Amino acid sequence: MQTLFIGAGAMGGAILSRSLQAKKLLPENTYVTVKSEEHAYTLLEDFGVNASTQLPDLSTITTIILAVKPQVMKCVLDQLKDVPEGTIIISLAAGITLSTLSAAVPQAIWFRAMPNTPAAVGAGMTALTAYGEQAKPYTKQVVKLFEVVGVVSIVEESHLDCLSALSGAGPGYMFVIMDALADAGVRMGLPRDLAIKAAAQTMYGAGKMAVESGEHPAVLRDQVTSPGGTTIAGIAAMEKGGLRSALHDGVLACLARSNELGK
Ligand SMILES: NC(=O)c1ccc[n+]([C@@H]2O[C@H](COP(=O)([O-])OP(=O)(O)OC[C@H]3O[C@@H](n4cnc5c(N)ncnc54)[C@H](OP(=O)(O)O)[C@@H]3O)[C@@H](O)[C@H]2O)c1
Incomplete structure (x- = not known):
């Protein structure tokens, strides 16, 4: 061959x-x-x-x-x-x-x-x-x-272009999120290399847990958000900043651009 x-x-x-x-x-x-x-x-x-x-x-x-x-x-x-x-x-x-x-x-x-x-x-x-x-x-x-x-x-085939915008381009989104998390670490006073290592390993570990457990991500999130606790406070601030809607809009913008290029 x-x-x-x-x-x-x-x-x-x-x-x-x-x-x-x-x-x-x-x-x-x-x-x-x-x-x-x-x-x-x-x-x-x-x-x-x-x-x-x-x-x-x-x-x-x-x-x-x-x-x-x-x-x-x-x-x-x-x-x-x-x-x-x-x-x-x-x-x-x-x-x-x-x-x-x-x-x-x-x-x-x-x-x-x-x-x-x-x-x-x-x-x-x-x-x-x-x-x-x-x-x-x-x-x-x-x-x-x-x-x-x-x-x-x-x-x-009708799902391919959607997956192109989700997983094809996805590593790009993940690297931006990783960089932003690391920046937050630096803002708190962590050395840059430690902040990047912590952000990268956390994304890797969370992805591995989701893949290996097959659990819905919301179930895994619930496991780390105790009532009145610190993680839910962090998530609430991110949601207020438009984290979810920014991700939705980003994936759809990627699909729209791919449709334009395919013409
Ligand atoms: N990048 C991603 O994350 C990703 C994910 C999923 C799908 N894709 C798809 O994969 C395809 C490639 O994307 P890419 O990101 O790998 O692009 P890329 O990094 O720009 O690589 C393009 C390659 O094509 C070669 N090339 C350009 N014109 C050519 C020609 N006329 N004849 C032969 N080779 C030519 C380039 O040669 P040189 O190396 O000499 O410049 C280069 O090796 C795209 O259609 C994209 O939609 C990409």
Whole structure:
């Protein structure tokens, strides 16, 4: 099996490095096409993959991961017009529908995946949709590819863009919240590195508890808010500051932007 990554930036690079590390992909069977010569050279040096700014001979490639920005997708799809029938192509691009992708390269077996950057540390969240009956037999194979970088959920395509705005962009939101918590620590007099470590480990631990227990987050929150206590006082002040509505509005603004870019 020969795999081609087109694009190896924040997202493609995370999946590529983790899959190579886990030995799920072998460097000699892995091709990477990027825009800049320097990046291609670094990929070759760091991972030993076949990296270039030009596409390889597509007749030998069985699976393609499209990890370029939605804005450059049209130009990349034009270059894939002649892939052999049955090539599996997985697009990571937000906002570009499977019917648009399949219309551009109809002989391919199409999937859309919406991962996130914690894929780089094996803690990614990937939502996956197969295009039509012809793709279904290959779903297990594609799920396996993404399980190397974390958890995979098979979803309806109508949910993919919502998940792009929630979990795809989510690490960005989490880093802002983490930074803000650390700032609060510094404001109270904590050294910056200790404040960041405490904020990061707290977010990691809370996420792990929610995932492992399967409890509703409100139940977990209730467990740490004793009546008349300190944590509920903190939460009340955050709610007054619009924490929840800011998160709602942020996720919806992300979805609106993704819809704009997909047009
Ligand atoms: N970042 C995320 O958190 C995230 C989450 C979910 C989904 N996605 C989706 O993943 C895709 C990639 O996003 P990203 O954040 O990884 O973008 P990125 O960091 O900007 O990386 C884009 C990659 O595409 C390469 N590239 C640009 N033009 C190209 C061309 N014409 N031919 C071949 N390669 C080309 C770039 O090459 P150089 O390295 O040489 O510049 C770079 O490696 C997007 O469609 C996005 O919607 C991203």
